[in-house]
Amino acid sequence: MVLEIIKAGHPVLKQVAEPxxxxxxxxxxxxxxMAETMRVSDGVGLAAPQVNVSKRIIVVDDGTGLQEFINPVIVKGDGEQIGLEGCLSVPGYFGDVKRYQDIEVHYIDRHNKKKKLKAEGFLARIIQHEIDHLDGILFIEKVEALIARVGGTVEKVDRWGKRRLAYAVKKFTDGFYVLVNFEADPAEIKEIDRVLKINDDVLKHLIVKHGK
Known part of the structure; x- marks a missing residue:
């Protein structure tokens, strides 16, 4: 059964999930x-809180097959990677997030057997992202820069990019995005919200995170 994915602003997403x-x-x-929901949503990971269940459960698929983690704990993390992330609970937004390059995670499987896994690169990133959900943390609280999908013409995006230091335009294969500089004044961020119609809950995270 496909479950409803709750969005940023829902209180369950800010709770520490129960073991x-x-x-x-x-x-x-x-x-x-959860696995079915993740697949039909074109996701690579999903945490139970995202389907309104406050339990320490995640499912991931980095392209090599489904993996399930119950009560996952990262016991070791090494190295560093910075890469683009998105989230099914914060649709339309992406950002660069710093993560461990290599991790070791302990967990139990669906048969109550204790397991451990060493992961690196993309898989390690997904697992860290989903475990954050279990602790009430959204990726937008960790991003170094937030990228929001922009509607309208290229000229409109370019015009905004030239007028304000708060923006830099970045082109992806499927469209144009605006890179929001977190040093922007709160008034400018509100103007971004007005023009680009950025979700109110995302906007609130931006302002609160940076003490504005």
Whole structure:
């Protein structure tokens, strides 16, 4: 069954999820439903809080197959990588986030067996992103720069890029985006919101995070 993915602003996304005491039939069904939801949503990871279930469960698929983690704990992290991330709970927004390059994660599987996994690169990034959800953290609270999809013409985007230091224009294969500089004055961020119609909850994260 495909589940509803809740969006930024929902209180469950800001809660620390509860550990799973025992993986029963209901939890296994949740794992199946989360995997289906992730796939139909074109995601690479999904955490239980994103489907309004405050439990420490994540599913990921980096292209090599589905992996399930219950009560995951990162016990070791090494190196550093910075890469572009998005989130099914914050649709339309992307940003560069700093993560460990290599991690070791301990968890239990759907059969209540203790497991451990060493992951690197993209898989490590996905796991870290999803575990953040279990601690009530959204990627927009960690981004070094937020990228928001912009409607309208290229000329409009270019005009804004030239007029304000708060912006830099970045082109992707499927459209144009505006890179928001977090040093922007709150008044400018509000103007960005007015013009680009940035989601109010995302806007609030930007202002609160930087103490404006």
């Amino acid at each position: 799973v005491d025992f993986v029963n039939k209901k939890m296994r069904q949740l794992l199946d439903d």
